Amino acid sequence: MEPTFEGMNIVLKIPKSKYGKAIEFYRDILKLEVEERPIANTAVSRAHRVKFGYHALWLDCVDNYTHSETEVRLPICFF
Known part of the structure; x- marks a missing residue:
């Protein structure tokens, strides 16, 4: 059984x-499609999704952060 890779989710946690x-920057300078999305995570006050190809960059607003952090989530599906 070979794994298949779907799009990556890259999450930027931004103060x-x-x-x-x-x-x-992403909307006006890079001219990418930026869409605000509802978020259920209580640690994140707002979330925007920037789509490029089948990957997604998530911009998460975190009220209590003093610096940005990055997470990469790579979903792997086994069929």
Whole structure:
């Protein structure tokens, strides 16, 4: 059984003080499609999805962070 790879999810956890500028950068400078999405995580106050190809960059606003963090989530499916 060979694994198949679907799109990657890259998550940027961004402090609230820098979040607006990050949204502007991806939307206005890079001209990528930025869509606000509902979020159920209580640690994240807002979330935006930036789609490129079959990958997604998630911009998460975290009120109590002082610096940004990055997570890479690679889903693997076995059939």
